[in-house]
Amino acid sequence: MRQDVDVVARAGLDLETFLGEALDSIRRAVPWESACVATHDPGTHLLTSGRKYGAIEGQDQYDHEFALIEYGEVEATAFSELVRTGTDAASVHLVHDGEVERSGRMERFMVPHFGVRDEARLAFRDGRELWGAAALFRGADDRPFDADEVDFLASLAGPLARGVRAGVLTRVADVVAPQPGFGPAVIIVGPDDRATQMTPTAEQWLGELVGSPTHPDPVSPVAALIGAARRYARGEIDSPPRCRLRTAGGMWLVLQAGPLSRFRDRDGDVVVTIEEARPPEIVALVVAAFGLTPRERDVTQMVLQGIDTKEIARALHLSAYTVQDHLKSVFDKAGVRSRRELIARVYFDQYVPRMGGELAPSGWFA
Template sequence: MPPTTLTPLAVERVTRDVDCLSRAGLCVDEFFAEVLDSLGRVLPTEGACVATADPATGLVTSSRKYGDLVHRNTHDHEWGLREFGDVEETTFVRMTETGRVAASVHQVTGGDVAASRRMAEFMRPYFGFDDELRGLFLEDGRCWGAVAMFRGDGDHFTPGEVDLLAGLSPFLARGVRSGLLASAAEVLPGERPHGPGVVIVGRDGEVLQMSLGAEAWIEELVTGAHSGAAISAVAALVGAARRYAAGETTTPPRSRLRARNGMWLVLNATPLTGPDGLTDQVVVTIEEARPPEIVPLVVAAFDLTARERDVTQLVLQGVDTKEIAATLHLSTYTVQDHLKAVFTKADVRSRRELVSRVFFDQYQPRFGEEVGVDGWYVS
């Protein structure tokens, strides 16, 4: 790989590019493609993988691959199990916990890349990579996604390249947040799987059983031409569930994600205990998210201040301006100013549009359909 000189001017240029892209209202696929194109001019790699994550749990919810990794998805299931089931200083979860925004494996291991099981047992044997540069998309301690970039042939990432990626973190987080809301759900009658999908995974990580609708749900996890294997999101939950069952983490194995058709889904993993007391199997459920499950995620994606979130929460409860002012000990003029800011960030013009944007994005196409005994749509 030809050497590059990472000059201050080059760093300034790519930072400005990514900042502008994060404000452009691009969907996630467009945003990632444009960012990697800009980064590639100053930070060459052989391959890269970019992922979105649930900011509440840090679990990967989708992935896109570029360079030598495109369409090489055979081992994605194993990657998910390793990434969220093993403990290393450079796993995405561990980096979030320690506040390490970016790192190269070569740097963290002091040059002993083989000390990383992920590199020694996975990246080198399967792909021939000799170093990995990872960066988190962090904002207020929450991880909205991450990128992993790779080099082979003995090439390693420099401290300057690590610093560059770390500096882009808030812009990358902003781009993912806005990208998740860039498109409304487009779901036609008859296109939705019926009932929740259930996947049972065995001790060795293999899928033992699936419910009739599970495969259709999993297909909705494929994001596009650059998508990694859809099953990797399930594998990530399985790895996290095993650590949760062992008491190694207190974060529930749960993730919310936006499917290919724009609908919000929620995935939960539950470890099962076998006769020997060991966690033998893990059950993963995939189903359409209900409003209370996605409202915090959607509101967080608007990039509101703490006070704007307080106002928004009361608006969503149907509280009028005068009551909001009394509850928050503010003047009605201040509440109106906060509402104007919220409307601008949410790209709406009224309370009604705000409520619709938060609650009804994916449910509007289904109004008029049959409702079951639990008050939810039958199909």
């Protein structure tokens, strides 16, 4: 089964196909009743999309509540904690010595809503970067996940991260649909964590996310930002939360959230902003998806700046032959044959067709 996952991770499949194939393989070795799989922004570890399988497929009515709990509270098996502690896999039953009710997520959410007995979590980690994660559930009549199963799941962290990275790259040349009209895209969220106001452009962007097969419920990424913004307001995290995600039409967006200061009778509000991602935001994401070594990333960064091989060698204290070796490896991982193709692969269709075009009032391409 591990070999099956590794093969499909290297097959260049789109995200939906890869995740479906991988979960089917995992189920043969580690049986589960239902499962949730998420993708994350590798830079901020925040949720960007979610999918459900098995017994809970199609049950989307609790997604908003889940995201608020997952990203607004601290728990040992939260996805962000798995990354922080360098843990590839864990089960709630084992972490809490069989007392799953000690997990607030299980006691207040998973058990009452879905009647699950145990949850095993697997982080799709590639070093410190989290590309996605899976939660596998067993029902009340099933046995809990055991230590051998958790260790086996942990051994899949790298291949699953590779498959999600490849899935990101399969879409970088998609045709980009026209973006919504001009104007700020802003959502105001009240103390009850529900939207109270939004601009027309924000409503249009959310409509774009609704139609996306990789974002079946656009509320979840927004709710994750709201939950994380609450933690930022309490001083539990150092910076306001943000994430990069893609619409149904292939447009990359940046979503950010932050708490608003108290004003008159308003207290506890959060503002969420949505804007088209600028090249520096997405270049870093695409380059990370290539799975480059630190030195290969250095070389790629200088290639994107138009620096020739001799200058790269001098700046990095390498021989020109070593730089060429790094470039060959970069080309292989990026699926290109030249510097020009590499640059085109990174600065993809979202930007290139509009270079030199009319600018909107925001100062960005119209």
